[in-house]
Amino acid sequence: MTAGETEIVPKYLALAAALEADVVAAGEPHEALPTERTLQEEYGVSRATVRRAIAHLVASGAVYSVRGSGTYVADPSMIRKGLRLTSFSEDMDERGHRPTSETLGNDVVPADEILAEKLNVPVGEELARIHRLRLADGLPMALELARIPLKFFGGSLPDPRGSLDEQLSRRGHRAESADQSIRAVNLGFEEANLLSQPVGAAALRVERCARDVLGRPVECTETTYRADRYGFDLSVVRGAKD
Amino acid sequence: MTAGETEIVPKYLALAAALEADVVAAGEPHEALPTERTLQEEYGVSRATVRRAIAHLVASGAVYSVRGSGTYVADPSMIRKGLRLTSFSEDMDERGHRPTSETLGNDVVPADEILAEKLNVPVGEELARIHRLRLADGLPMALELARIPLKFFGGSLPDPRGSLDEQLSRRGHRAESADQSIRAVNLGFEEANLLSQPVGAAALRVERCARDVLGRPVECTETTYRADRYGFDLSVVRGAKD
DNA sequence: AAGTGGTCTAGACCACCGC
DNA sequence: CGGTGGTCTAGACCACTTC
Numbered sequence: 008m009t010a011g012e013t014e015i016v017p018k019y020l021a022l023a024a025a026l027e028a029d030v031v032a033a034g035e036p037h038e039a040l041p042t043e044r045t046l047q048e049e050y051g052v053s054r055a056t057v058r059r060a061i062a063h064l065v066a067s068g069a070v071y072s073v074r075g076s077g078t079y080v081a082d083p084s085m086i087r088k089g090l091r092l093t094s095f096s097e098d099m100d101e102r103g104h105r106p107t108s109e110t111l112g113n114d115v116v117p118a119d120e121i122l123a124e125k126l127n128v129p130v131g132e133e134l135a136r137i138h139r140l141r142l143a144d145g146l147p148m149a150l151e152l153a154r155i156p157l158k159f160f161g162g163s164l165p166d167p168r169g170s171l172d173e174q175l176s177r178r179g180h181r182a183e184s185a186d187q188s189i190r191a192v193n194l195g196f197e198e199a200n201l202l203s204q205p206v207g208a209a210a211l212r213v214e215r216c217a218r219d220v221l222g223r224p225v226e227c228t229e230t231t232y233r234a235d236r237y238g239f240d241l242s243v244v245r246g247a248k249d
Numbered sequence: 250m251t252a253g254e255t256e257i258v259p260k261y262l263a264l265a266a267a268l269e270a271d272v273v274a275a276g277e278p279h280e281a282l283p284t285e286r287t288l289q290e291e292y293g294v295s296r297a298t299v300r301r302a303i304a305h306l307v308a309s310g311a312v313y314s315v316r317g318s319g320t321y322v323a324d325p326s327m328i329r330k331g332l333r334l335t336s337f338s339e340d341m342d343e344r345g346h347r348p349t350s351e352t353l354g355n356d357v358v359p360a361d362e363i364l365a366e367k368l369n370v371p372v373g374e375e376l377a378r379i380h381r382l383r384l385a386d387g388l389p390m391a392l393e394l395a396r397i398p399l400k401f402f403g404g405s406l407p408d409p410r411g412s413l414d415e416q417l418s419r420r421g422h423r424a425e426s427a428d429q430s431i432r433a434v435n436l437g438f439e440e441a442n443l444l445s446q447p448v449g450a451a452a453l454r455v456e457r458c459a460r461d462v463l464g465r466p467v468e469c470t471e472t473t474y475r476a477d478r479y480g481f482d483l484s485v486v487r488g489a490k491d
Numbered sequence: 492a493a494g495t496g497g498t499c500t501a502g503a504c505c506a507c508c509g510c
Numbered sequence: 511c512g513g514t515g516g517t518c519t520a521g522a523c524c525a526c527t528t529c
Contacts, residue, residue: 009490018499019498053499054501055499055501058515061515072514073515075506076513076514076515077508091485092485118268184484184485185484186482186484187483190480191434191453191474192433193449193451207435210433210454211431211433216473238432239430240428240430242429243425259517259518260518261518285495286495294517297517303496316525316527317496317526317527317528318495318496318497319496319527350521351511487520
């Protein structure tokens, strides 16, 4: 009587996933979801479970509820980002945008002092440098410059077609945590052209140094987002100091 | 006078506030809270309400729960908060700068639709608008435009000399959590002059709507930081959202 | 085995929205 | 006014930790 690995998935999460797929993904913004009492019947669960599933979707920004009126598909035009570490692809996926990328150039350079320290390698260590244009729904969204010790790829440049994150994960170097800095910059000529923005336009620059689960640095990435298409929306609390 | 109106505060929020004050604030890190079933009796509520209150505290990072074991006061040193809710003064103090401010203008305006909704007041409600230039070590750092219902100050404009945060705290409207959006903008003529920056320079615009411990909105503030002097540094982890 | 938090149910009443 | 989401109750069973 083998158990077979039956994964335990709470009903409310399964329901949230089902709603996300059935209604949210296929629905127009501001389209109403069935009422909670209707969903309760349709899915054969209690209303508390329906409400919990919906609360999950509200928290993730997929839907919003209006007291006395109903629950509706959220308008994804406002891109949101919380406090979690995500790749560009994950980030766009979560917000209902189709992420693609265009490689602008790959090369190998020796680590300068700053990068050497951040990546915890000797100065002069070979780093893969991957320069990409990131698009959302086919429109330029960000420029990304990743610097990763070549040794993490087994000595050769990564396949530009595949996900960088995935290739790192396969070798046990999945990014698990990161230090980030967020700043505003004016776009220079080259950046502006690549992003289809006017020269001097404001942009968000995110510098990220990621570490794997053991705390070893794996990559330093600089991402420059179009200010008119991207911003951070997050919740903060008055917590204790670090 | 005062507001004789009976505020409707959900039990679970009231309980969360009570637990925060009674147990969390006074307790040592990793000290166990009473069990949910104990709290249920002590406070005369259902277990679902106790759980909801605790869920609130977990989300705010004040406590953590361990399945099969108990719920414990969180160790502040282990809290990983990318960004915390801080006032400009606190923020500058932590960064080692001396914060000062220069009032550019105070007035009272009726709430438009957008602010009325965010602040949960009727359209036309009187809002205090405090426009200040924020300096760090005597140099312009940010422009701040705060909008706060006048009733939170007892009907008169706040003392421009004192800390806004403090004056709100004294009246029980301390900002405890907030929704924030971070974007990049190009400075206009007036903003640029006030910040001693060239016109068109990039800047970080932070829009913050803060709530008190009971979740009541207290202020909506728009802060524009000089990009050359300010940025966010934070840590992120790859965690589930929820 | 006893106790904990995690999930779920089947009810109920309320405040609010729209007709 | 009926229907909606928001809150709350009093149970129940489960998986897990702890002894």
